[in-house]
Amino acid sequence: MNRKFTMLLLPVIILLASHTNAFAQQFAEKNKVYAFENGQWFNGEKFVRKTVYVKDGYFVNTKPAVIDTLVNLQNKFIIPPFSESHTHHLEGVGAPPQELIDSYLKDGVFYVKNPNNVRFFTKNIIDQLNQPNSLDASFANGGLTISEGHPMVLFEDQVRPSIEPMTGKTERGWFNGKAYYTINNEKELEDKWQTILADKPDFIKTYLINSEDIGKPSSSSKYKLRAGLDPSLLPLIVAKAHNAGLRVATHVETAYDFRTAIMAGVDELAHMPGFYLFDAAYSSRYQLTEDDAKLAAVKKVFITTTLMSRTLVEDKSLLPIVADTQKKNLLLLKKYGARIAIGSDHSDSPVDEIKAIRELNVFTNTELLKLWCENSAQSIFPKRKIGLLEPGYEASFLVLEGDPVADWNNTAKIISRFKQGYFMKAFR
Numbered sequence: 001m002n003r004k005f006t007m008l009l010l011p012v013i014i015l016l017a018s019h020t021n022a023f024a025q026q027f028a029e030k031n032k033v034y035a036f037e038n039g040q041w042f043n044g045e046k047f048v049r050k051t052v053y054v055k056d057g058y059f060v061n062t063k064p065a066v067i068d069t070l071v072n073l074q075n076k077f078i079i080p081p082f083s084e085s086h087t088h089h090l091e092g093v094g095a096p097p098q099e100l101i102d103s104y105l106k107d108g109v110f111y112v113k114n115p116n117n118v119r120f121f122t123k124n125i126i127d128q129l130n131q132p133n134s135l136d137a138s139f140a141n142g143g144l145t146i147s148e149g150h151p152m153v154l155f156e157d158q159v160r161p162s163i164e165p166m167t168g169k170t171e172r173g174w175f176n177g178k179a180y181y182t183i184n185n186e187k188e189l190e191d192k193w194q195t196i197l198a199d200k201p202d203f204i205k206t207y208l209i210n211s212e213d214i215g216k217p218s219s220s221s222k223y224k225l226r227a228g229l230d231p232s233l234l235p236l237i238v239a240k241a242h243n244a245g246l247r248v249a250t251h252v253e254t255a256y257d258f259r260t261a262i263m264a265g266v267d268e269l270a271h272m273p274g275f276y277l278f279d280a281a282y283s284s285r286y287q288l289t290e291d292d293a294k295l296a297a298v299k300k301v302f303i304t305t306t307l308m309s310r311t312l313v314e315d316k317s318l319l320p321i322v323a324d325t326q327k328k329n330l331l332l333l334k335k336y337g338a339r340i341a342i343g344s345d346h347s348d349s350p351v352d353e354i355k356a357i358r359e360l361n362v363f364t365n366t367e368l369l370k371l372w373c374e375n376s377a378q379s380i381f382p383k384r385k386i387g388l389l390e391p392g393y394e395a396s397f398l399v400l401e402g403d404p405v406a407d408w409n410n411t412a413k414i415i416s417r418f419k420q421g422y423f424m425k426a427f428r
């Protein structure tokens with residue numbers, strides 16, 4: 001036995017006095033060898049009481065020969081960290097970087113993905129990310145879309161005037177090559193590809209929107225439908241990206257976009273169809289079929305929810321239709337075991353997305369925990385061993401006051417945060 005009495009005492013003090021500087025002090029020390037006793041650990045199905053060992057920042061199978069810190073977890077509940085699989089909030093503008101980072105860590109979110117950032121702004125925050133004592137994030141940089149499609153119109157006509165206090169006077173087109181790349185044909189893809197890679201994206205973001213309308217006369221709707229890439233270009237982009245070792249995420253809106261993107265070989269859909277509606281006549285466009293859900297499951301693509309976007313629907317009388325479509329789509333994806341990840345798109349916290357999903361009554365608390373802790377982390381960093389509390393995985397977890405399966409409110413009662421072998425600082 002390598003236990004020393006003082007070491008027995010120290011962790012207990014750390015755990016109970018979570019609002020002291022004890023965590024921060026401990027972080028400054030070298031990565032220790034830990035034994036965590038008396039914790040109840042989530043295994044994907046239930047909570048299991050066991051002793052867990054951590055060495056060099058990873059969970060290990062066997063008890064290390066020397067344990068230098070023993071932590072008594074006092075029957076608390078241990079789960080993998082939460083994730084935000086789709087946001088534009090972590091961008092490097094607005095709030096100071098540390099404030100942004102802390103807002104996620106406070107909610108227990110360790111992993112974040114921004115699928116369309118502007119490198120010009122992201123460089124303000126990037127140096128403070130992806131370290132054991134910080135937030136980990138992946139960025140796509142600008143997305144690939146058609147000229148005058150989404151998000152070009154959004155950035156040039158709505159966002160651009162608002163950033164002029166930072167950038168000075170800009171002309172329309174300022175965001176070209178920053179927030180988006182226009183790809184209208186194969187030649188443009190060839191011409192721009194090296195420029196896209198030069199900014200070192202973590203993955204490639206593409207846009208398919210109402211792709212069933214490409215090449216057809218514009219619709220009779222009084223609303224101008226948004227547009228994205230010509231879908232025939234998507235397989236070419238996927239081939240180039242995969243060749244460069246990069247995954248491809250696609251913004252999709254309709255069920256047609258959904259199946260077209262999957263058939264093109266993309267790795268992730270940044271939305272689930274049915275996140276928005278402006279005209280009841282279009283609601284059937286967003287309804288997935290059994291075959292769509294089966295295809296998504298077979299191809300193992302990640303599908304990020306972004307369901308809270310329904311709160312942005314202007315015509316509130318359409319909300320029941322939107323919620324009904326979302327629920328049907330979720331049930332289908334669940335039925336076939338598609339890989340669903342949690343992402344809000346529009347909030348500063350995925351907690352709001354979780355709330356929107358829970359309102360649809362599709363998942364049990366256990367199922368939702370798996371989506372938020374396991375799938376979502378893996379969708380952000382698919383090459384890392386994260387999201388499970390198992391030997392070989394990065395030793396990162398949250399200690400909760402109570403059982404989150406029995407009472408979901410316990411997901412917000414985070415006593416402490418442990419990341420890659422270190423206790424993180426406490427948050428009030």
Ligand SMILES: [Zn+2]
Pocket residue numbers: 086087088115116345
């Ligand atoms: Zn988005």
